Amino acid sequence: xxxxxxxxxxxxxxxxxxxxxxxxxxxxxxxxxxxxxxxxxxxxxxxxxxxxxxxxxxxxxxxxxxxxxxxxxxxxxxxxxxxxxxxxxxxxxxxxxxxxxxxxxxxxxxxxxxxxxxxxxxxxxxxxxxxxxxxxxxxxxxxxxxxxxxxxxxxxxxxxxxxxxxxxxxxxxxxxxxxxxxxxxxxxxxxxxxxxxxxxxxxxxxxxxxxxxxxxxxxxxxxxxxxxxxxxxxxxxxxxxxxxxxxxxxxxxxxxxxxxxxxxxxxxxxxxxxxxxxxxxxxxxxxxxxxxxx
Amino acid sequence: xxxxxxxxxxxxxxxxxxxxxxxxxxxxxxxxxxxxxxxxxxxxxxxxxxxxxxxxxxxxxxxxxxxxxxxxxxxxxxxxxxxxxxxxxxxxxxxxxxxxxxxxxxxxxxxxxxxxxxxxxxxxxxxxxxxxxxxxxxxxxxxxxxxxxxxxxxxxxxxxxxxxxxxxxxxxxxxxxxxxxxxxxxxxxxxxxxxxxxxxxxxxxxxxxxxxxxxxxxxxxxxxxxxxxxxxxxxxxxxxxxxxxxxxxxxxxxxxxxxxxxxxxxxxxxxxxxxxxxxxxxxxxxxxxxxxxxxxxxxxxxxxxxxxxxxxxxxxxxxxxxxxxxxxxxxxxxxxxxxxx
Numbered sequence: 001x002x003x004x005x006x007x008x009x010x011x012x013x014x015x016x017x018x019x020x021x022x023x024x025x026x027x028x029x030x031x032x033x034x035x036x037x038x039x040x041x042x043x044x045x046x047x048x049x050x051x052x053x054x055x056x057x058x059x060x061x062x063x064x065x066x067x068x069x070x071x072x073x074x075x076x077x078x079x080x081x082x083x084x085x086x087x088x089x090x091x092x093x094x095x096x097x098x099x100x101x102x103x104x105x106x107x108x109x110x111x112x113x114x115x116x117x118x119x120x121x122x123x124x125x126x127x128x129x130x131x132x133x134x135x136x137x138x139x140x141x142x143x144x145x146x147x148x149x150x151x152x153x154x155x156x157x158x159x160x161x162x163x164x165x166x167x168x169x170x171x172x173x174x175x176x177x178x179x180x181x182x183x184x185x186x187x188x189x190x191x192x193x194x195x196x197x198x199x200x201x202x203x204x205x206x207x208x209x210x211x212x213x214x215x216x217x218x219x220x221x222x223x224x225x226x227x228x229x230x231x232x233x234x235x236x237x238x239x240x241x242x243x244x245x246x247x248x249x250x251x252x253x254x255x256x257x258x259x260x261x262x263x264x265x266x267x268x269x270x271x272x273x274x275x276x277x278x279x280x281x282x283x284x285x286x287x288x289x290x291x292x293x294x
Numbered sequence: 295x296x297x298x299x300x301x302x303x304x305x306x307x308x309x310x311x312x313x314x315x316x317x318x319x320x321x322x323x324x325x326x327x328x329x330x331x332x333x334x335x336x337x338x339x340x341x342x343x344x345x346x347x348x349x350x351x352x353x354x355x356x357x358x359x360x361x362x363x364x365x366x367x368x369x370x371x372x373x374x375x376x377x378x379x380x381x382x383x384x385x386x387x388x389x390x391x392x393x394x395x396x397x398x399x400x401x402x403x404x405x406x407x408x409x410x411x412x413x414x415x416x417x418x419x420x421x422x423x424x425x426x427x428x429x430x431x432x433x434x435x436x437x438x439x440x441x442x443x444x445x446x447x448x449x450x451x452x453x454x455x456x457x458x459x460x461x462x463x464x465x466x467x468x469x470x471x472x473x474x475x476x477x478x479x480x481x482x483x484x485x486x487x488x489x490x491x492x493x494x495x496x497x498x499x500x501x502x503x504x505x506x507x508x509x510x511x512x513x514x515x516x517x518x519x520x521x522x523x524x525x526x527x528x529x530x531x532x533x534x535x536x537x538x539x540x541x542x543x544x545x546x547x548x549x550x551x552x553x554x555x556x557x558x559x560x561x562x563x564x565x566x567x568x569x570x571x572x573x574x575x576x577x578x579x580x581x582x583x584x585x586x587x588x589x590x591x592x593x594x595x596x597x598x599x600x601x602x603x604x605x606x607x608x609x610x611x612x613x614x615x616x617x618x619x620x621x622x623x624x625x626x627x628x629x630x631x632x633x634x635x
Contacts, residue, residue: 268441276436
């Protein structure tokens, strides 16, 4: 284990891009962890994720000492929203990747392992979901189940599992023919034991690589749904929604087109750097887990 | 070859049927009353919700409702899209050319820049050109289209007033809907030229530039990455070393030997990119208020305009099947070692 970590560290150091990715995600993680300290919620707030409002005027206000990042539409404090939104971003990314991986493993694993009609049925279903334009499918699912953050996660997971399932099925097909699987079967191991102890552990690495590479995509898709107004209710700390609040203020005020620049720039670049961090880290994970690199 | 194509095309209606079936199944999460509400256009109708449910058979099992829709489509009636305020077939005819125009205008630069810089990046591995290309690729891959779109609008529309959102300005709107204007191709910029309306052509092109730039920057990333890695793999192979040893000049090796082989995965990917563009780019079209298939589809999905969702989804899923077929065929065309069957 210690060797593995040392090896990973050596590879990380060789590639400055990976270090940048690691640094970005570490930074966001620190912000998310320290949220109650660096942006303490108001004493009487019932939910820390609800952004405090300073008055009710619709026009955003530029950054000041009182509001570090300024306020966005309806006087929501942008700094508070950004800090707590980091937690939302992590939650969405982790929940969606974990749940779509689980579904992908179950469907792809069963299809590859059992073959025959099970395989046929599951893979044709996978094909159909893939043929669906994924954002439209996600929007339909959220609309039908009522717009909310958890339904955004559900719908993004519902459109992201097929690629995992396909990948895993292919690997399971090749692993299940190997001798150690026959040996386990000869010893009387159950299907579940063979699948969970012998087959899946042997084909999990490529899946983890793809999962870490798809983290960024998933964050973008979820934010896009929030942008369309299908995510959490207005005022909830969520970056995608803060961006959609900025849409009315793009053109600035008369004579000063950049009057409200902060409403677009700040949440926009937060999403960008968060996704960039995951993408760079994903490349690093691929290099570390890819045995050909050793 | 012909048999292979026909066999795959036979799948097309099957996939489309399955996709719509799935959509009907998802809609069953709504109660019959909620689905009936979609037919209500006047508050006075609310009293007769039960009749609406009976009339449209909203309590029937899902396969019966779906079956009725399939029969209706088989009679050539795709239904009426509430969000587009026109029949679905007309909506597709109205929105698809806009998306097609935007797709062509974005795809050509993506292909040229992607292949050119992907190749150069591999040839000059780890030099500044390669670093720059990789920077463009990773940032493009990480930038959400709505963030880039809003930033571009802020700068080029808010500040400089040169590239407005939408598809054309008001005076061009009057022009293209006048009787004198002939729609030769459906591609508005081309039609303007064919009608001899140069100012209208400029106006339409101006409206296309920002959404196209957004799509180019974001989709270019994929093609750059694939071209670069495929080219690097080719350049490391034995036959390249042999060619070098025999004294073939570097540029010739790159163009005549490596590039031809390296382009095989690029061809597949680029056909997929093009079809994804054609299926409608939901977010980019929404940000720029561009009336294409993607914006229509997502508005229909948000307002549960079922006929609209079914129509746009049918188009997109059909294109998806065709794209896969085309990429398989292209695969065999560029690589004679692969046989289609």
